[in-house]
Amino acid sequence: MSKYVIGVDIGGTLTKFGLFTTGGERVDQWKMTTNSEDNGKHLSSHIVKNIKERFVKHSITEDNLTGIGIGVPGFIDESSGVVDVAVNIGWANYPLKAILEKAFNVPVFVNNDANLAAAGEHWNGAGKRSVSTFFITLGTGVGGGLIANGDLVTGANGTAGEIGHTLVVPNGRLCTCGREGCLEEYVASKGLRRSLRNYLRNFEGSSSLHKDNEAIDIYEAAKTGDTLAGQIVNESAYYLAYAVANAVMIINPEKIIIGGGMPAAGNILLQPLVIQFKRFVLKEADKNLSFEFAQLGNDAGIYGASWLALKRLGYFCHQD
Amino acid sequence: MSKYVIGVDIGGTLTKFGLFTTGGERVDQWKMTTNSEDNGKHLSSHIVKNIKERFVKHSITEDNLTGIGIGVPGFIDESSGVVDVAVNIGWANYPLKAILEKAFNVPVFVNNDANLAAAGEHWNGAGKRSVSTFFITLGTGVGGGLIANGDLVTGANGTAGEIGHTLVVPNGRLCTCGREGCLEEYVASKGLRRSLRNYLRNFEGSSSLHKDNEAIDIYEAAKTGDTLAGQIVNESAYYLAYAVANAVMIINPEKIIIGGGMPAAGNILLQPLVIQFKRFVLKEADKNLSFEFAQLGNDAGIYGASWLALKRLGYFCHQD
Numbered sequence: 001m002s003k004y005v006i007g008v009d010i011g012g013t014l015t016k017f018g019l020f021t022t023g024g025e026r027v028d029q030w031k032m033t034t035n036s037e038d039n040g041k042h043l044s045s046h047i048v049k050n051i052k053e054r055f056v057k058h059s060i061t062e063d064n065l066t067g068i069g070i071g072v073p074g075f076i077d078e079s080s081g082v083v084d085v086a087v088n089i090g091w092a093n094y095p096l097k098a099i100l101e102k103a104f105n106v107p108v109f110v111n112n113d114a115n116l117a118a119a120g121e122h123w124n125g126a127g128k129r130s131v132s133t134f135f136i137t138l139g140t141g142v143g144g145g146l147i148a149n150g151d152l153v154t155g156a157n158g159t160a161g162e163i164g165h166t167l168v169v170p171n172g173r174l175c176t177c178g179r180e181g182c183l184e185e186y187v188a189s190k191g192l193r194r195s196l197r198n199y200l201r202n203f204e205g206s207s208s209l210h211k212d213n214e215a216i217d218i219y220e221a222a223k224t225g226d227t228l229a230g231q232i233v234n235e236s237a238y239y240l241a242y243a244v245a246n247a248v249m250i251i252n253p254e255k256i257i258i259g260g261g262m263p264a265a266g267n268i269l270l271q272p273l274v275i276q277f278k279r280f281v282l283k284e285a286d287k288n289l290s291f292e293f294a295q296l297g298n299d300a301g302i303y304g305a306s307w308l309a310l311k312r313l314g315y316f317c318h319q320d
Numbered sequence: 321m322s323k324y325v326i327g328v329d330i331g332g333t334l335t336k337f338g339l340f341t342t343g344g345e346r347v348d349q350w351k352m353t354t355n356s357e358d359n360g361k362h363l364s365s366h367i368v369k370n371i372k373e374r375f376v377k378h379s380i381t382e383d384n385l386t387g388i389g390i391g392v393p394g395f396i397d398e399s400s401g402v403v404d405v406a407v408n409i410g411w412a413n414y415p416l417k418a419i420l421e422k423a424f425n426v427p428v429f430v431n432n433d434a435n436l437a438a439a440g441e442h443w444n445g446a447g448k449r450s451v452s453t454f455f456i457t458l459g460t461g462v463g464g465g466l467i468a469n470g471d472l473v474t475g476a477n478g479t480a481g482e483i484g485h486t487l488v489v490p491n492g493r494l495c496t497c498g499r500e501g502c503l504e505e506y507v508a509s510k511g512l513r514r515s516l517r518n519y520l521r522n523f524e525g526s527s528s529l530h531k532d533n534e535a536i537d538i539y540e541a542a543k544t545g546d547t548l549a550g551q552i553v554n555e556s557a558y559y560l561a562y563a564v565a566n567a568v569m570i571i572n573p574e575k576i577i578i579g580g581g582m583p584a585a586g587n588i589l590l591q592p593l594v595i596q597f598k599r600f601v602l603k604e605a606d607k608n609l610s611f612e613f614a615q616l617g618n619d620a621g622i623y624g625a626s627w628l629a630l631k632r633l634g635y636f637c638h639q640d
Contacts, residue, residue, distance in 0.1 A: 251473065
């Protein structure tokens, strides 16, 4: 009789589920709309109901469930499984672990969604189960997640891997965090749009770009040879390379995985990034390193949540 | 009958030994001169002989030895236990693990000496067994070691924690690694002396410093209120704070431990460091963080080497 874990990835719009055997095989995956009405007070009962229905569909008895991993877009206290804040859901000081453990009578492991996306890519995506993986998400801003010695590193208060808030320009652009010169003010869609607006004020060459363009337009224009777009992308690659080279000096990973919404940019970003990175990185730290694009897309979260449950329950012994 | 591990810390001048019970109690510690004649070919047999003699002294039979941890000043291939290069000893491609395992018939774990000093401080020094510790050595240059999730992180090829080679000044001072603007060109004795010589060319105020002063003289002068010395120390604290704040963003440690030869500088360094750090660090990452001076001095290595053996042999279960 197979034993199972469930991986849940709560997003602002959709909540995704994955059913895995304890051997790590994916049996099923599905999703539902995230109900965040009334500060998310209905969401956990919807999750419970949804899982129980799926068990009936697969003729699995609840006795065969061994654990649940769950990713939440917010700040989590890992040991207590309390969601400190999840703005998009409406949860504050919400005892998610306790609620789900009561409903299923199995251990529940809660973590941040970006960390679990990193774990998912490490486990079954571009990380290929390397010893250490640094996952960087380029979307609106810049996030990250870190796997070292085969385990998720979240740090003393959950901010490990947050490369978007490393400083790259002394007294640089003001960031929403209140500090000046954070990486995410220079890269990803936030930084690119900011660069575009700055440049348009003084740019004298011809360009197809205008102030309302999005990051993806800038990448597309760069691909067609637009000078201004090329300049903005190269500048962003410079800062990203600088920050990544410094992060690599601290954690010396085997894989750097680029995920989030921006891999659509493809080689137009990756090529100058790698060229600049080689300039900045210490040779010894670059020996066993490769850059990869994320492979799991929106499924990374359910893989990572299932990985978390399997890992904490001890189902990975010498390999994870 | 007690079981034991041995921790060995090979230095360029002295090799230190620690005898610990598998419960983690230190029973004895001693040292011998490091014989690096003939490219270090006699050193491992001296180590074997020395340990065996000490066992006789304590009336311990070799059956009660369960493992050995050993730190080497050089680049190590951890899995094979081969010392790729240890310049000060003369070893190159030297199969240290295999040699000691043959002599004692127990598992031997080899690692870099700075990493094991970090592990020692984490285990029995200023780290106080926190979940994550970042150990920074300020000596001639700047080294480092990283403990995350209670385990040593050495990375894909042993360069994790090497904060001395993070870049802090774009197109800055040329480093011996060939790159420009590395942290260690601005802090520790190397950087301070460089700053001193640069400043003396143009400095117009009065100062007791001259071009042959060492870093420790600069710290001492700063303590007495020397303006130039104060400026050099503050500038060095600025760069160190900048690099540490960025490292903290990646690994979010609980403790930052300052070790190496420079803690003699004491508060004259720590005070501006912490002030600047608070300016640079993301508030969330600073919540559970404290700066400490190393506590074990030259004993850190034998503690760390013993910790490595105990850890890899599984003697720490839920606590390390």
